[in-house]
Amino acid sequence: xxGITQSPKYLFRKEGQNVTLSCEQNLNHDxxxxxxxxxxxxxxxxxxxxxxxxxxxxxxxxxxxxxREKKESFPLTVTSAQKNPTAFxxxxxxxxxxxxxxxxxxxxxxxxxxxx
Amino acid sequence: xxxxxxxxxxxxxxxxxxLTVKCTYSVSGNPYLxxxxxxxxxxxxxxxxxxxxxxxxxxxxxxxxxxxxxQTSFHLKKPSALVSDSALYFCAVRxxxxxxxxxxxxxxxxxx
Numbered sequence: 649x650x651g652i653t654q655s656p657k658y659l660f661r662k663e664g665q666n667v668t669l670s671c672e673q674n675l676n677h678d679x680x681x682x683x684x685x686x687x688x689x690x691x692x693x694x695x696x697x698x699x700x701x702x703x704x705x706x707x708x709x710x711x712x713x714x715x716r717e718k719k720e721s722f723p724l725t726v727t728s729a730q731k732n733p734t735a736f737x738x739x740x741x742x743x744x745x746x747x748x749x750x751x752x753x754x755x756x757x758x759x760x761x762x763x764x
Numbered sequence: 765x766x767x768x769x770x771x772x773x774x775x776x777x778x779x780x781x782x783l784t785v786k787c788t789y790s791v792s793g794n795p796y797l798x799x800x801x802x803x804x805x806x807x808x809x810x811x812x813x814x815x816x817x818x819x820x821x822x823x824x825x826x827x828x829x830x831x832x833x834x835q836t837s838f839h840l841k842k843p844s845a846l847v848s849d850s851a852l853y854f855c856a857v858r859x860x861x862x863x864x865x866x867x868x869x870x871x872x873x874x875x876x
Binding site for chain 2: 652654683688689690691693696706736738740749750752753754755756757758760
């Protein structure tokens with residue numbers, strides 16, 4: 649899983665609670681991403697950030713929030729507004745090619761979130 | 765819209781036999797295509813990519829993929845399957861906004 653560390657590995661959320669998933673990378677990559685993985689649905693993009701202090705919504709951003717205060721860190725908060733948070737969450741990072749396009753993505757080992 | 769399809773949810777192959785995992789894509793312009801593999805409870809690992817050049821792309825762990833522009837396909841192949849190849853495989857395409865769109869995945873079972 650390269651230089652991307654996700655923690656915790658397992659996380660449990662109570663009703664009405666916000667929880668934060670950590671993602672740290674030491675690859676000096678500019679871009680970072682959060683995906684949600686559900687069985688049979690592949691990966692869906694939640695949020696991404698291509699530069700510090702800036703981020704964009706992905707396809708399923710509702711009920712989630714992020715920050716990018718440091719290049720190395722891109723934490724994801726699952727808020728109480730996310731009514732179905734049980735899933736496997738994956739963080740990834742990538743570096744821009746000399747052509748200007750974003751290169752392959754490197755993934756962390758994931759965090760499995762369950763609702764109590 | 766850019767999209768990628770993996771028509772098979774699961775593929776079963778006997779150990780030692782050749783394997784193929786299928787992928788078709790729909791993009792405007794030249795496609796940037798990828799294959800990733802995921803082992804249980806782990807993140808995705810990059811296998812190979814096609815940007816331009818030879819239609820046969822070689823990647824990690826003995827895998828290769830064949831780009832076919834007329835059929836808009838990018839099938840993953842390996843000449844001789846190993847039990848350790850059993851995993852979930854994702855095809856992906858880079859869209860016009862430079863994001864990666866992943867297929868739904870194909871579970872590969874290699875039978876000993």
